[in-house]
Amino acid sequence: MKKLWLIFAQTVTVSLGILFVLQLFRPELLGNGPKLITVQQAEPVTGKRSVVSYSQAARKAMPSVVNIFTSHAIAENSHPLLNDPMFRQFFGDQLDDQPQRENSLGSGVIVSPEGLILTNHHVIDAADEIEVALADGRTVPARVVGSDPETDIAVVKINVKNLPSITFGRSEELQVGDVVLAIGNPFGVGQAVTQGIVSALGRNHLGINTFENFIQTDAPINPGNSGGALINSDGNLVGVNSAIYSRSGGSMGIGFAIPVSLARQIMEQIIRQGGVTRGWIGIEAQDITPELAESFKLKESRGALVAGVMRGAPADNAGVKPGDILQEINGRKVIDSASMLTLIAALKPGQPITIKVVRNQAEHSLSIMIGRRPKPEPRKN
Numbered sequence: 001m002k003k004l005w006l007i008f009a010q011t012v013t014v015s016l017g018i019l020f021v022l023q024l025f026r027p028e029l030l031g032n033g034p035k036l037i038t039v040q041q042a043e044p045v046t047g048k049r050s051v052v053s054y055s056q057a058a059r060k061a062m063p064s065v066v067n068i069f070t071s072h073a074i075a076e077n078s079h080p081l082l083n084d085p086m087f088r089q090f091f092g093d094q095l096d097d098q099p100q101r102e103n104s105l106g107s108g109v110i111v112s113p114e115g116l117i118l119t120n121h122h123v124i125d126a127a128d129e130i131e132v133a134l135a136d137g138r139t140v141p142a143r144v145v146g147s148d149p150e151t152d153i154a155v156v157k158i159n160v161k162n163l164p165s166i167t168f169g170r171s172e173e174l175q176v177g178d179v180v181l182a183i184g185n186p187f188g189v190g191q192a193v194t195q196g197i198v199s200a201l202g203r204n205h206l207g208i209n210t211f212e213n214f215i216q217t218d219a220p221i222n223p224g225n226s227g228g229a230l231i232n233s234d235g236n237l238v239g240v241n242s243a244i245y246s247r248s249g250g251s252m253g254i255g256f257a258i259p260v261s262l263a264r265q266i267m268e269q270i271i272r273q274g275g276v277t278r279g280w281i282g283i284e285a286q287d288i289t290p291e292l293a294e295s296f297k298l299k300e301s302r303g304a305l306v307a308g309v310m311r312g313a314p315a316d317n318a319g320v321k322p323g324d325i326l327q328e329i330n331g332r333k334v335i336d337s338a339s340m341l342t343l344i345a346a347l348k349p350g351q352p353i354t355i356k357v358v359r360n361q362a363e364h365s366l367s368i369m370i371g372r373r374p375k376p377e378p379r380k381n
Helices: 002-025 055-064 085-097 260-273 290-295 314-318 337-345
Strands: 065-073 101-110 116-119 129-133 139-141 143-148 153-157 179-184 192-203 214-217 229-232 237-244 255-259 283-287 304-309 325-329 352-359 362-369
Touching: 055 065, 055 179, 055 229, 065 116, 101 179, 101 237, 116 260, 143 260, 153 260, 179 214, 179 237, 214 237, 237 260, 255 260, 283 337, 304 314, 304 337, 314 362, 325 337
Parallel strands: none
Antiparallel strands: 065 101, 065 129, 101 116, 116 153, 129 139, 143 153, 179 192, 179 229, 192 214, 214 255, 229 237, 237 255, 283 304, 304 325, 325 352, 352 362
């Protein structure tokens, strides 16, 4: 009996030893190892991708979008410290030998293979040196062909041929909810693409430009994107990124782009004649509010109230007076002061027109000879 018990004890000991070794080195034999997981793997894409992607639109447009680097000299002694005698005693010579410069960045869109680039006026405003970085890595100097501060459009030229120019879309076909992509150089990190939708159309009264008809989008637009492309899902240009609404300096989901129809109109005038010619009659106007309409006993809150008339201007010569309410220009209804400005600006200088005004609750028709809109004063740095 004692012998049998000894054999049993030895067998158990050996078995435990074998189990320990298996558990340590080959646990899968005991069913305690990691279990195999069955996953579904997609097949390699051989045809058209089934997922929603805007890669084709981005690939089509990105080679036409460039980075624009500008700089200009800072006025001497612009910082109070530079006038400090002690400071200049140690650093005066170096400061005089190396004038200070201010750098900025933006984006642009190649619109012709011959090197014409569309961008914002504020991107190149006051710059005395402009460099354009192409998508292929080349950096070349550029010169300003012309610009229009009142719509924030500018055209620059580089001496490079056979460039990939963008395809113009039709901004008038855009609808709220359409997908758009913004391409530019945000914060100088390099070319990037962001995606969003058209949030609103025809935005004005924002105080950004004199003439406003913005596309509003939630595609993230950040500093450095100005002048870049807003494209549709086909990769065609529908707008030029121009401004953002921000309290922090970064995107807050509200960006504004100039419709390509307006940008193209201004661009073609700049290329042909170096600038933009607009009609002008020399009045200041404000919108008709419901309170003003009631005060003037108007049937509807429409038109532009003449707040001031410039002496010797076309409107003054035609007999327009402060307090008149401008209702029509050449038979076209005036909705508000912005529409009035747009209607007049579209007219050619030297062209006679007829306007309809309400004065003392009576309608009057006046003939005006359109003048040339004065150029805005340059920005003071």
